[in-house]
Structure formats: structure tokens, C-alpha cells
Amino acid sequence: MPSTTGPAPWRDAVLAVVGLFLPVSCLGCGARDRAVCPACRADLARRPRRVRLVAGVRLDAAFEYEGLVRTLLLELKLRGRVDVAALLGRPTAELVRRALAASPPGTVVVRVPPSPRGRRRRGFDTVVLLLARGGVRGTRPLRRGRGDADGQKERTAVERVAATVGTLSASRFAGRDVVVVDDVVTTGVTMAEAIRAVRAAGGRVTRCVATASVDS
Ligand SMILES: [Zn+2]
Incomplete structure (x- = not known):
């Protein structure tokens, strides 16, 4: 993973030069340009x-989880395309x-x-990377307890909620105000579990932030 975080003008120059030798297609429109062309940016x-x-x-999300945003998040999370992290991370950090x-x-x-499986597969914590690209550091992770959200797709909505309660925990939040951040919020079940965990530890969640949210 590159050690640079946040805006770095020289990276644009380097990517432009690299693009001369290794032309890539824009993930949004397919134009032969960098990972995301200026029009799609x-x-x-x-x-x-x-x-x-x-x-x-209240949950603030930088984007709706669809189209190019969904593509970029999947490229980042499943294929390790950290070069697209800043595009998503800067607006997330701003929120x-x-x-x-x-x-x-x-x-x-x-x-x-991240789920243990996701973390092993990627080798990085997506939320940490996204926020770092926008200059936000020093966030604290909630802990993963029993069970795992992996395999949620095969479950009904009721089973998902039941299986998720108790999967996250927190400590030392008594009397603290807390902002909770995640990369993608779909059903909201995981975010609701994060809020429950903070409250169970005596904290108060003032707001939630996500990079992308599925419109409900
Ligand atoms: Zn494009």
C-alpha cells in the first residue's frame, strides 16, 4: 500500500506518466484514461x-451505493485497488x-x-484507508465478538438481525459522545449493531457516517 495519504499533487503527475506506459480504462465509462477519468470524477x-x-x-453517506460508487468500492475491497480510495475517502472524511x-x-x-475474513483477504482496514485519504486518523475500532456477519446473504432479514446482535462490543465509552463510521450501509443491520454496542458501553451515538448507503 502506498504510504501517501490525503491529497498529493505529485501523485497525479506520477499517475499521468505511468498512464503513458500502462494505459488503463476508466472504471466509470471505459475511456482509456486513469482509473477514473476527469468526467467521471x-x-x-x-x-x-x-x-x-x-x-x-442520523446517518450521513457521501454517496448512494450504486453505479460507479459501487464499482469503486468493490474494486477497492475485493481487488485491492487502493488507487481509488481517495475519491471515496475524501468526501467520507469531510462528513x-x-x-x-x-x-x-x-x-x-x-x-x-472489517470481518476477519475481509481483513485477511485485503490486508487492510477499508475504513481506516478511506479516512486516511481524507486526513482523518486515530479512529477506534469496535470489537468483534461472537459470530460473524459473513454469510448474511443466505439469511432472511429476521435471521440477519438476530444473528448480528452481540457481534460487536465496545468498552470505555461511559458518558462519551461517539460518531460511528462504516464504509457501506445496506440494510443498516450492522450499523444498528454498532450503535447498540456503543450504547451498551454507556456511550451516546451523535451521528453515523458512511461512504455509501443503499437508499431505503
Ligand atoms: Zn470515465
Whole structure:
């Protein structure tokens, strides 16, 4: 993984030179350009933020989970395409900063940890990488307890909720205000479990942030 984080103008120059020798196709439109061409970048920047409620808490998402955003997240998570992380991570980090600005002083940022399988496969924590690209560091992971969210697809909605309760835990949040961050929120079951875990540890979740959310 490159050690650079956040905006780095020289990376654009390096990528442009590399592109001369190793032309790649834009993941959005297929144009022979870098991973995401300028037109598709502009399209991403114009997309509206998403807001929904999870367990009574406001969730701000940088994007709707569809189209190019879904493609980029899958490329990042399944194929290790860390070169697309900044495009998604900067707007996510901006939402974390806004969530902190709207929360009491001393609010801490915690993240939903990757599943053990996802972490092994990727070798990095997607949320940590995304936030680092936007200049946000020092988040604390919730702990994974019994069970695992892997294999949720084969379950019914009720089974998913039942299987997820108790999979995350937290400690030392008594009296603390907390912002919870995850990369993708689909059903909201995992985010609701994160909120439950913080509350069970005595904390108060002021807001949730995600890179992408499925519109409900
Ligand atoms: Zn494009």
C-alpha cells in the first residue's frame, strides 16, 4: 500500500506518466484514461449526499451505493485497488469532520471493524484507508465478538438481525459522545449493531457516517 495519504499533487503527475506506459480504462465509462477519468470524477463530485436514520440516529453517506460508487468500492475491497480510495475517502472524511462539528467537544470517532475474513483477504482496514485519504486518523475500532456477519446473504432479514446482535462490543465509552463510521450501509443491520454496542458501553451515538448507503 502506498504510504501517501490525503491529497498529493505529485501523485497525479506520477499517475499521468505511468498512464503513458500502462494505459488503463476508466472504471466509470471505459475511456482509456486513469482509473477514473476527469468526467467521471466530476460526476462523482456532483452527486448529492444521502441522509437516513439508523436506530434513530442520523446517518450521513457521501454517496448512494450504486453505479460507479459501487464499482469503486468493490474494486477497492475485493481487488485491492487502493488507487481509488481517495475519491471515496475524501468526501467520507469531510462528513466525519461535519459530524464532529455538530457533536459536543470530546466526541470520539469509532469504526465498524472489517470481518476477519475481509481483513485477511485485503490486508487492510477499508475504513481506516478511506479516512486516511481524507486526513482523518486515530479512529477506534469496535470489537468483534461472537459470530460473524459473513454469510448474511443466505439469511432472511429476521435471521440477519438476530444473528448480528452481540457481534460487536465496545468498552470505555461511559458518558462519551461517539460518531460511528462504516464504509457501506445496506440494510443498516450492522450499523444498528454498532450503535447498540456503543450504547451498551454507556456511550451516546451523535451521528453515523458512511461512504455509501443503499437508499431505503
Ligand atoms: Zn470515465
